[in-house]
Amino acid sequence: MQQRPTLTEIDINRDLLRPTLATPMWFYGLMMFLFLIVAGALGAFAWAINHGTGVYGLNRPVMWGFLLVNFVFWVGISHAGVMLSAILRLANAEWRRPATRAAEVLTVFALGTAALHPLFHLGRPWRIYWSMPPGYDFGRGIWPDIRSPFVWDPTAISTYLTSTALFVGLLLIPDIAVLRDRSSGMMQRVYSMMSLGWRGNTRQWKLQIIAGFLLSALILPVFVSVHSIVSWDFAVQIAVEGWNATIFAPYFVIGAVHSGVAGVITVLALLRWLFKWENYIRDDHFDALARLLIVVAVGWFYFFVIEFMMGFYPNEEPELSLRNLQLTEWPFNAAFIVFALTAFFIPVPLWLFRKVRRNVALMFWTTVMVNIGMWLERFLIIVPSLMRKQVLTFNWGSYNPSPIELILVGGSFAMVFLGVLTFVKFFPIIPLADAKEGAIMATEIRVGKVMVPAAYREE
Amino acid sequence: MAIERKWGMAVDADKCTGCQACVVACQSENNIPINESDHFLQRRAIQWIRIERYWEGEFPDVKARFVPMLCQHCENAPCEPVCPVFATYHNNEGLNVQVYNRCIGTRFCANNDPWNVRFFNFWEPVWPETLRNQLNSDVTVRSRGIMEKCSFCVQRIRRTVREVTREGREVVDGDVVPACVQSCPTNALVFGDLNDDSSQVSGLSKSGRQYRILDQLGTEPAIYYLKKVDPNAITEEAHA
Numbered sequence: 108m109q110q111r112p113t114l115t116e117i118d119i120n121r122d123l124l125r126p127t128l129a130t131p132m133w134f135y136g137l138m139m140f141l142f143l144i145v146a147g148a149l150g151a152f153a154w155a156i157n158h159g160t161g162v163y164g165l166n167r168p169v170m171w172g173f174l175l176v177n178f179v180f181w182v183g184i185s186h187a188g189v190m191l192s193a194i195l196r197l198a199n200a201e202w203r204r205p206a207t208r209a210a211e212v213l214t215v216f217a218l219g220t221a222a223l224h225p226l227f228h229l230g231r232p233w234r235i236y237w238s239m240p241p242g243y244d245f246g247r248g249i250w251p252d253i254r255s256p257f258v259w260d261p262t263a264i265s266t267y268l269t270s271t272a273l274f275v276g277l278l279l280i281p282d283i284a285v286l287r288d289r290s291s292g293m294m295q296r297v298y299s300m301m302s303l304g305w306r307g308n309t310r311q312w313k314l315q316i317i318a319g320f321l322l323s324a325l326i327l328p329v330f331v332s333v334h335s336i337v338s339w340d341f342a343v344q345i346a347v348e349g350w351n352a353t354i355f356a357p358y359f360v361i362g363a364v365h366s367g368v369a370g371v372i373t374v375l376a377l378l379r380w381l382f383k384w385e386n387y388i389r390d391d392h393f394d395a396l397a398r399l400l401i402v403v404a405v406g407w408f409y410f411f412v413i414e415f416m417m418g419f420y421p422n423e424e425p426e427l428s429l430r431n432l433q434l435t436e437w438p439f440n441a442a443f444i445v446f447a448l449t450a451f452f453i454p455v456p457l458w459l460f461r462k463v464r465r466n467v468a469l470m471f472w473t474t475v476m477v478n479i480g481m482w483l484e485r486f487l488i489i490v491p492s493l494m495r496k497q498v499l500t501f502n503w504g505s506y507n508p509s510p511i512e513l514i515l516v517g518g519s520f521a522m523v524f525l526g527v528l529t530f531v532k533f534f535p536i537i538p539l540a541d542a543k544e545g546a547i548m549a550t551e552i553r554v555g556k557v558m559v560p561a562a563y564r565e566e
Numbered sequence: 567m568a569i570e571r572k573w574g575m576a577v578d579a580d581k582c583t584g585c586q587a588c589v590v591a592c593q594s595e596n597n598i599p600i601n602e603s604d605h606f607l608q609r610r611a612i613q614w615i616r617i618e619r620y621w622e623g624e625f626p627d628v629k630a631r632f633v634p635m636l637c638q639h640c641e642n643a644p645c646e647p648v649c650p651v652f653a654t655y656h657n658n659e660g661l662n663v664q665v666y667n668r669c670i671g672t673r674f675c676a677n678n679d680p681w682n683v684r685f686f687n688f689w690e691p692v693w694p695e696t697l698r699n700q701l702n703s704d705v706t707v708r709s710r711g712i713m714e715k716c717s718f719c720v721q722r723i724r725r726t727v728r729e730v731t732r733e734g735r736e737v738v739d740g741d742v743v744p745a746c747v748q749s750c751p752t753n754a755l756v757f758g759d760l761n762d763d764s765s766q767v768s769g770l771s772k773s774g775r776q777y778r779i780l781d782q783l784g785t786e787p788a789i790y791y792l793k794k795v796d797p798n799a800i801t802e803e804a805h806a
Contacts, residue, residue, distance in 0.1 A: 159710040160671065161688035166609035168682045170673035230671015230686065230711030237670055238650035249668065250652060257650035257672055345644050345783055346680035493677065497780060501618040501633075502682040504609055 114386060119542050120285060123535045126382055128289060130532060138532070141525040148518020151511045152227055160230050162511045169493045169506035174228045175340075177516050179359075179485045180366070181221035181523070182264070182337050184478070187367030188214025188271050189330045193323040201548070202395040204541045205388045209378065209527075210371045211275045212536060216526030217370070218268050220519050225260070227515055240265055256340045263336045267329045274322050280305050280315060281540040334363040341489070348425035349492030354417065358410040365407045365450075366481035368400050369474035374527065376471035378536060387537050390465040397464040404455045404477075411451075411484075428503075429495040433487055442483050450480025572641075572660035573718055574760035574788035575747070576770035577634050581754035584617050584632035588746035588755065595719060595745035597705045599691035612685040614716040615746050633791070634755065636746070637662060637683045637716035638779070641786030645675035645684060653713070660760070660788055661718055669712035676713060680780050684715045718757070719744035739765040760788065 126134065155162050165172050191210035195203035226232050236242025237249050239261040251258045284305035287298035305311060338359035341350040372393065379388040418426040433439050454473040457463045464470065494504050508516075530536065551558040592598065592615045601611040615636040622629045639662045646654050646662065653669035656662055676684040690710040693701070701707065704721040708714050719742075726742045739758050747755040758767035767790075770776065775792040 159689045160686070161608075161610070161710075163688075165673075165686075165688070167676065167685065170676045170686065225672070228672075230669070230673065230713075234651075234670040237668075238672070251650055252647065252652045254647035255650040255674065256648065257674055340674075343648065344678040345785075346678045496682070497680045499618065499681065499779075501620065501635075 114542075114546050116543055116546075118386075119539060119546070120289075122384065123387065123537050123539050123542065124286065124289065126531050127286065127533060127535060134528070134532065138525060138528055141521045141528065144521035145518055145525055148515050148522070151514040151518070155227065155511055156232060162509060164507045164509040164512060166504060166506065168496055168502055168504045169490060171228070171489060171493065172506055173486075173508045173512040173516055174224050176482065176485045176489050177519055178221050178224035178228070179337055179489070180478075180482050181217045181224070181519065182334060183359075183363035183366045183481060183485075184370045184523075185214040185218040185221065185267070185271075185367065186330070186334060186360070186363035187371040188274075189267070189326055190364050190367060191371060192274060193326045193330065196319070196323045197327075200395075201545070202392050204545045205384075205392055205537045206371055206375055206396065207541070208275065208278065208538050209374050209536055210367075211271055211278075212527055212530050213370060213374055213523070214271045214367075215268065215275060216523045216530075218264060218271065219526070220522045222261075222264050222268065223522075224519070225257075256336060256343055259336045260340060263329070263333045267326075267333045270322065270326045270329060274319075274326065277315065277318055277322065278538060278541075279534055281307065281312075282535050282538060285539055286534070331360060334360045341492075347492050347496050348423065349418070349429045349488070349495065352414060352417065354410065354414050358407075358414055361403065361407045361410055362481060362484065365400070365403050366478050368396060368403060369477035369481075372396050372400070372470055372474040373478070376467050376474070378531070379467060380471075384537065387542060390467070393467060393470050394461070394464045397458045397470060400474075400477075401455060401458050404451060408451050408455075424498045425495055429491055432491045432495055439487065439491055442487060446480045446483035446487060448480070449476040450484055570761055572760045572788065573639065573723070573742075574660065574758065574767055574771065574790065575636075575718075575744075576756040576767045576773075576776075576790045576792060578752075578754040578756070578770075579631070579633060579791050579793040580775070581752045582617070582632045582634055583752055583754075584619060584630065585751060586617055587749040587751060588615050588634060589613055589617065591745040591749035592716075594700060595702055595705070595722075596717070597701050597707050599693060600697070608688075610686070610688045612687070612714065614683070614685070614714075633779070634746075635681060635683060635779075636789065637718075638681055638785070638787035638789045639716075639718060641788065642784065644678045644680070644783070644785055648674040648678045650674070659723070661720060662715075663720070664713060664715055664717065666706055666708050666712050666714065671711040671713070673713070680783055680785075684713050686713055687711060739767075 163172065163174070188211045191203055192207045196207065226235050229235055237244050238251055238255075238257055243249065243251050253259075280302055283298050284302040284307065287295060287302050290298055335356035338355040341347070342352060342355035344350050375388050375392070375396075378384060415430075418430055433443055454477055457469070457473055463473075490506050494506065496502065527536075548560065551560055593600075593613070596614060598612050598614060601613065605611040615634060618633040618635045620631045620633065622631050639660060641656075641660070643654075643656060643662050646656060649669075650672060651668055651670055653665045654662065654675055655665075671686070673686055676682075676686055687708055687710045691708065702721075704725070722744060723742050727737060730737050730741060737759075739762060742757065744757050747757045756767050756770055758765040760768050760771060762768060770792060771790040773790075773792055775794050776790045777793065778787045778790060781787070
């Protein structure tokens with residue numbers, strides 16, 4: 108059985124609300140630092156708008172570069188939310204408790220940041236609403252072409268963003284009510300508005316739990332659809348031999364879960380270290396998440412091998428030249444080696460050891476490693492395929508990212524972390540109600556000669 | 567308004583000398599900005615028609631082969647369905663048309679174009695002061711952030727149809743001449759209506775020398791290349 112310190116409700120409130128009610132000074136410094144990076148990235152985007160898409164390193168034939176790689180990366184990270192909160196909630200996995208909200212919040216900000224990338228990427232960003240659901244310019248006869256994956260993309264992403272934001276908001280209500288009772292002035296008014304009159308009576312709890320399960324079930328299709336659609340951005344293109352593969356949808360989905368769950372572990376490890384939440388995010392949780400990650404990583408690796416090997420089967424020139432480029436030509440060969448080591452061969456064997464799974468520092472570094480590898484994986488799929496589109500060797504090209512693209516990529520990381528930290532400043536990132544429920548469920552009372560759980564969940 | 571036309575072109579690679587006259591003619595007809603060395607170094611030069619040069623054989627027994635490459639105006643164009651805003655579509659004369667002011671610059675079409683004949687305006691195009699007066703008033707000057715491509719000189723097609731209608735007759739083979747075809751000194755390029763069985767181009771499209779580039783993708787290109795296959799050719803791979 109898990110070792111679990113006994114925590115009273117007072118302990119839980121004090122510990123988990125600390126970043127919100129008694130924010131340490133370094134927190135503001137960190138936020139300021141991240142904000143400056145984000146501001147720099149927005150400045151870079153303004154520069155790009157002012158001077159034209161030429162400031163990116165793109166060319167013919169490599170029309171999509173780092174920005175699209177980063178877009179796929181952040182959509183991938185966002186898959187953690189639905190994996191942890193919806194699937195594990197429906198499966199009633201006890202160890203998901205502290206991780207769910209962190210996963211959902213990471214999802215919201217990762218997805219919001221991802222959604223900005225097509226904007227950065229467009230030739231005429233001020234016209235982006237022509238391809239987005241609320242903005243279709245029907246009045247002027249600008250119809251979207253529903254055959255284009257770039258119409259499916261905004262639809263899927265806005266669905267996911269809306270449902271996750273609802274999910275976070277809904278599960279936050281009881282915790283906001285706690286905050287309302289412990290704050291004053293302006294913030295209290297805001298919190299009481301957001302808590303929607305929560306008083307914690309039985310009927311409200313019942314409705315909240317039902318709504319949570321309903322949303323988890325409704326959000327499930329999104330789990331498959333979002334990253335499948337992102338993969339179809341690439342897979343529908345018959346012109347690019349390296350992309351035109353039917354395996355892309357499941358391959359991208361499982362890759363997304365791989366990087367997403369790793370991202371959640373990274374965030375949890377950071378939070379635990381920053382706020383000393385050893386009693387809440389316990390070693391057991393890392394252990395369980397890492398075991399989930401082993402399964403996902405092995406599944407993903409299977410898809411990777413199949414996708415890679417299938418390229419050789421038709422024995423066609425473009426595919427072979429693409430593999431040749433990915434495996435033997437600088438800098439792609441180096442990227443490939445780093446990718447293979449960091450995404451699979453170093454972390455997964457390490458996680459097989461219980462000691463590693465329970466070592467937070469090691470878990471932090473291995474999961475960071477996974478995401479380096481997964482970023483490179485998207486890069487190795489997107490850019491080399493464009494450099495070797497077809498047999499017409501006259502049109503083979505290359506690509507060097509420009510400083511503006513690098514700033515935007517760096518800025519996207521700062522933006523996601525700033526978002527998560529801002530959330531931590533205003534709301535508890537570990538669900539108070541869930542932590543208390545978990546504590547109650549784990550309490551045992553003596554009945555006669557046996558110890559039995561003090562509470563049973565009504566199924 | 568069904569117009570029973572399907573514009574197409576035959577490119578006789580046996581006749582092409584690689585002189586680039588078509589490239590220059592296209593440049594001046596279609597208001598394409600001057601490609602400076604920087605544009606080529608950045609691989610962002612815009613040439614609606616270009617001469618692709620492939621080497622055949624090993625030095626010293628080497629031959630340069632030229633393939634004039636332009637938009638293939640596919641019947642089943644892969645670039646069309648991927649555009650989210652219908653900026654590119656097929657019109658009823660077999661042309662793959664680009665609507666400049668509708669384009670938002672996703673560059674999706676350029677990726678899904680196997681021949682790399684779609685060009686993106688990475689920068690705002692500029693012309694030297696001395697060339698301001700040579701711009702063709704029949705053709706839009708494209709701004710930055712949008713795609714552009716060979717239009718089969720649609721402005722010439724429209725003008726010819728207008729003039730011919732005024733004369734009170736039908737368009738016959740040879741009435742419409744795009745800039746590249748007009749400038750070709752060896753008559754390697756032939757333009758016309760593929761649906762008109764008597765036209766020169768439809769005759770060439772049934773020639774024994776005929777092939778279409780990347781035909782296996784099933785996009786039904788409207789450009790037919792002609793090349794005599796040399797049974798004694800050196801079967802080395804082509805290198806750029």
